[in-house]
Amino acid sequence: MRDIRELKDDPEAYAAELERRWNGLLSYRYIGRHYASMNTGDIDAKVKLRHDMRNSTGGLLVAPIAISAPESGNMTDMEAVPNPVIYSCQLLDPGHGVKTIEVIHSEGLKRGRQMAYSRSKIVDADNHDRVIALVEGQGAAIGETPDGLGKMPESRLEVVDSPDMPSLWEVFGATRSDDGIWALGELSTDLASPDAALHIGPQHVALEKAAMDIAEEFAATDRLQIESWHVMFLARGKTGPFPIHGEAVEGVDGKIGVTLIMVDAGNGDRNVTSASAVFRRVD
Numbered sequence: 001m002r003d004i005r006e007l008k009d010d011p012e013a014y015a016a017e018l019e020r021r022w023n024g025l026l027s028y029r030y031i032g033r034h035y036a037s038m039n040t041g042d043i044d045a046k047v048k049l050r051h052d053m054r055n056s057t058g059g060l061l062v063a064p065i066a067i068s069a070p071e072s073g074n075m076t077d078m079e080a081v082p083n084p085v086i087y088s089c090q091l092l093d094p095g096h097g098v099k100t101i102e103v104i105h106s107e108g109l110k111r112g113r114q115m116a117y118s119r120s121k122i123v124d125a126d127n128h129d130r131v132i133a134l135v136e137g138q139g140a141a142i143g144e145t146p147d148g149l150g151k152m153p154e155s156r157l158e159v160v161d162s163p164d165m166p167s168l169w170e171v172f173g174a175t176r177s178d179d180g181i182w183a184l185g186e187l188s189t190d191l192a193s194p195d196a197a198l199h200i201g202p203q204h205v206a207l208e209k210a211a212m213d214i215a216e217e218f219a220a221t222d223r224l225q226i227e228s229w230h231v232m233f234l235a236r237g238k239t240g241p242f243p244i245h246g247e248a249v250e251g252v253d254g255k256i257g258v259t260l261i262m263v264d265a266g267n268g269d270r271n272v273t274s275a276s277a278v279f280r281r282v283d
Helices: 011-024 025-031 064-068 200-219
Strands: 046-048 083-090 100-111 117-126 127-141 174-176 183-184 222-233 242-250 255-264 269-281
Touching: 025 064, 025 174, 025 200, 064 083, 064 100, 064 127, 064 200, 083 200, 174 200, 183 200, 200 222, 200 242, 200 255, 200 269
Parallel strands: none
Antiparallel strands: 046 100, 083 127, 083 222, 100 117, 117 127, 174 183, 183 242, 222 269, 242 255, 255 269
16 A cells, blocks of 8 residues: 555546545445545535444444544545544434434534544434434644645445445454454554545454444443444554454443553554443443
8 A cells, every 4th residue: 555645746547546446445445435535426414324333222323424424624625634633422312213314414513734623423314303412523734735636536445234244343354363352453454544544444343343232231231322423543554454452331320431441553553543332321
């Protein structure tokens, strides 16, 4: 993999590499999120929900929401090389019976020379009064892009919902070792952002799976629903594998908290991402 920033002085090569990497990235294509800011054609901000986006109680997982609305300050790859810093999601409604979610009221809150801040609402696409989640985040520009980049033809991946389809963590390559440690494997092109670092999509998926696993073992039940999700991206994941370590704590009113840290084992066990989650027990 090549860091696209190395091509900044060659606009044609940069544009070709951006199209190849953007359309090859698994995160948005598998979840079904398409961006009018990046691709040509009639594109909306809706994502159809499948059963692999839900937990054992039928409530929504947070990773599909986080991928649908990454909230890195509303920066696009057309205007900068973006890098996520902080992501936060408050799940107000587990989304039972919701067929499609939609990202609305996306707004950039502040844009500085490097840092940017944004927030959005996630709603039921068929009933905007039903708010599913509130999301907000912070991103940083870590590189400049050549002038004149245009939107790219869209590369869709049609994923058919079926009872035997794999879980999200399987698709994104997360595994659990015999000692109970969840991890992502070595960095690959379909899981890497254009700057040759581990993309947020697989991180959200693997971290949530690890958090769920830890919480379920702590509570001795899988009838849990995530309600709060907070992630800090500490450093670019450049090599892998990326093991995840965490612990659970008991809260009040049936709540369980989980803290996590993902490290880059191939890069001196450097801390890559920190996350925390709040779950509640479901009767």
